[in-house]
Amino acid sequence: MSNPTENSPVAQPDPIPAPTGIVVGIDGSDQSNCALVWAAREAKLRKLPLHLVTAYTVPIFAASGLDGGYATVDDDVIRQGAEAVLREAAAKVAHLEVEVDARVENGDAAGVLLEMSETAELLVFGSRGRGGFIGRLLGSVSSALPAHSKCPTVTVPLSCAARLGEAGPDTAPPREIEAVITVGVDGSDQARYAVLVAAEEAERAGVRLRIICAVQPYTGSLAWMPAPVDREALFAEIQTQLDAGEAWLRNHFPKLPIEVRLVEGSAVEVLVKASETSQLLVMGTRGRGGFAGMLLGSTTDGVRHHAKGPVMVVRDREDPRQDDRSAFGPLLQA
Structure with a gap:
């Protein structure tokens, strides 16, 4: 076969379409x-x-x-x-x-x-x-x-591996996995968008959604604060915001079973523990230091590196469903 010349163009293969799935x-x-x-x-x-x-x-x-x-x-x-x-x-x-x-x-x-x-x-x-x-x-x-x-x-x-059927003979048996998808929140806009994505995932899978807000325990690291922290008042304020957020979410997902947990503890430890029995753990990429402190950002990396189950990380983006959040009650003010 003769080599192609300048007057005989060579057919180029069609480019591979960009992945959409x-x-x-x-x-x-x-x-x-x-x-x-x-x-x-x-x-x-x-x-x-x-x-x-x-x-x-x-x-x-x-x-x-x-x-x-x-x-x-x-x-x-x-x-x-x-x-x-x-x-x-x-x-x-x-x-x-x-x-x-x-x-x-x-x-x-x-x-x-x-x-x-x-x-x-x-x-x-x-x-x-x-x-x-x-x-x-x-x-x-x-x-x-x-x-x-x-x-x-x-x-x-x-x-x-065990929960996915990929374990070898020496692998410990899998823990019992709940029919639940868990999402970590801290009151920031980024976390609210992660909640929407987690709710869509739970609705698609036909499982319930568990929302967890972890509040860092009071330790000597908070000694710099100008006045003692009223823990009961703090928890009550956060719970009010969580209740409002739950009402907002139920408005957009009326058939989705939802549970909300407010716990005291390190966000990394709480969410890593939740990953052991959740089908999926969802988090945002970066918080704003919401009412639970630095849940997102560095915490996201800490959870990913130690999680016992799949972890979905969601980048923040605008979502029109967030526009009516304030109509359901108080929310974090930036």
Whole structure:
């Protein structure tokens, strides 16, 4: 076959459409397998396509010979290995009968996934990989994913293996999982949007919604305050706001079973404990120091790193359903 000339244009392959369903990062590790199974079940529940993605960069090693220079790893070899991992992943969830596509991307894993988050509905990944792309992704870089993703993200820890049917013979039996989705709140606008997303998720799954507000216990760390804290008055004020928020939420989700809990304790510890038996834990990315203190922001990272179940992190965005919140009672004033 003759080589193409300037007068005979070469047909270019059609670009791969941007993902519009649920994107899950795959590297073949046990952690990414847990994320895969969770994401596939969620895709089936939402009736959305599932996009399996792995990304890599070709490493370059300094040559040790006297001639200097660099040695590169064959790109084709790495790509073939990545494609094999994706084929195995697709076969693993084939029985769920969800629409699946798989793609290998050349580039920084975090950058690839963040770009896909612009069109995807959900971005899912494991908590820690085995040196594959998720291994890098969920190191220092992964902390930026929930904060910068354009869509909600879900972190699925390896401790979910038993509840997802991915546990080995030596794994402890799974804890009993309640038919509940839990969301942490602190009175901020960001938390209210997370509550709306959590309510949608609970309604879709046919389970109840549990709203938890954790108030930091009084310790010596509050000694700088100009006057003693009236704990009873503080709790009463927060409870009034929670009651108003519950009434507002029931107005938008009249058929959804809702329970609200106001507890004293570290937000990280309370929510990590809740993750053990909740189907999903939902949090916002960044609070404003609402009535429960710094629940969101650094607390979100603390919960994600220690959670025993899937954690969804929701970036703040405007939602018209928040416009009528003040009509139902007092709320936090910025």
